[in-house]
Amino acid sequence: DTAVSQTPKYLVTQMGNDKSIKCEQNLGHDTMYWYKQDSKKFLKIMFSYNNKELIINETVPNRFSPKSPDKAHLNLHINSLELGDSAVYFCASSPWAGGYEQYFGPGTRLTVT
Amino acid sequence: GENVEQHPSTLSVQEGDSAVIKCTYSDSASNYFPWYKQELGKRPQLIIDIRSNVGEKKDQRIAVTLNKTAKHFSLHITETQPEDSAVYFCAASIRSGAGSYQLTFGKGTKLSVIP
Numbered sequence: 001d002t003a004v005s006q007t008p009k010y011l012v013t014q015m016g017n018d019k020s021i022k023c024e025q026n027l028g029h030d031t032m033y034w035y036k037q038d039s040k041k042f043l044k045i046m047f048s049y050n051n052k053e054l055i056i057n058e059t060v061p062n063r064f065s066p067k068s069p070d071k072a073h074l075n076l077h078i079n080s081l082e083l084g085d086s087a088v089y090f091c092a093s094s095p096w097a098g099g100y101e102q103y104f105g106p107g108t109r110l111t112v113t
Numbered sequence: 114g115e116n117v118e119q120h121p122s123t124l125s126v127q128e129g130d131s132a133v134i135k136c137t138y139s140d141s142a143s144n145y146f147p148w149y150k151q152e153l154g155k156r157p158q159l160i161i162d163i164r165s166n167v168g169e170k171k172d173q174r175i176a177v178t179l180n181k182t183a184k185h186f187s188l189h190i191t192e193t194q195p196e197d198s199a200v201y202f203c204a205a206s207i208r209s210g211a212g213s214y215q216l217t218f219g220k221g222t223k224l225s226v227i228p
Contacts, residue, residue: 098214104156
């Protein structure tokens with residue numbers, strides 16, 4: 001069974017469009033995250049939710065909006081996509097917020113043309 | 114802000130040799146230090162971690178050491194094999210503005226093991 005899953009795996013879209021990425025974890029973890037990995041492979045945290053509550057909101061354009069309908073799901077909606085949004089987006093989960101092991105999803109490669 | 118520095122950015126070793134990757138962190142309250150391995154096109158995978166109450170941890174060919182006083186930790190891979198070739202990331206739990214902790218990652222080390 002896949003512990004942390006994301007859909008879609010690949011997403012190609014044009015500038016100005018709105019798109020969503022979905023993430024689900026079946027590990028029973030309380031905390032979920034979104035990371036952005038750019039072309040230089042740098043992993044940067046964007047958001048974190050603990051039990052459906054937003055606890056980390058890094059300096060990210062407000063075109064990015066996370067939503068957690070329940071603690072097993074964390075979705076990412078992006079409005080008005082820009083070329084610079086092209087990256088791999090990883091979802092992750094951990095048992096609790098803070099200093100605990102995080103398990104990553106397979107990633108969504110977003111390409112904005 | 115708080116950050117994690119990782120060196121070197123690239124590392125080439127002969128098969129069978131050892132590889133060492135070093136990281137430093139700035140938040141004295143950091144208490145958890147994981148290492149991730151990311152193969153090309155794959156997700157980062159946790160390979161080993163260490164907590165601040167431990168100085169060293171070993172798992173078969175990989176080991177991690179932590180020096181809390183100097184605020185640095187290292188990954189050691191012995192008897193390297195071609196399948197060890199990947200990008201390795203260190204991370205440290207850093208206090209976030211929300212009063213909790215988040216993982217801050219180093220910029221990665223691309224390890225190439227030459228057969």
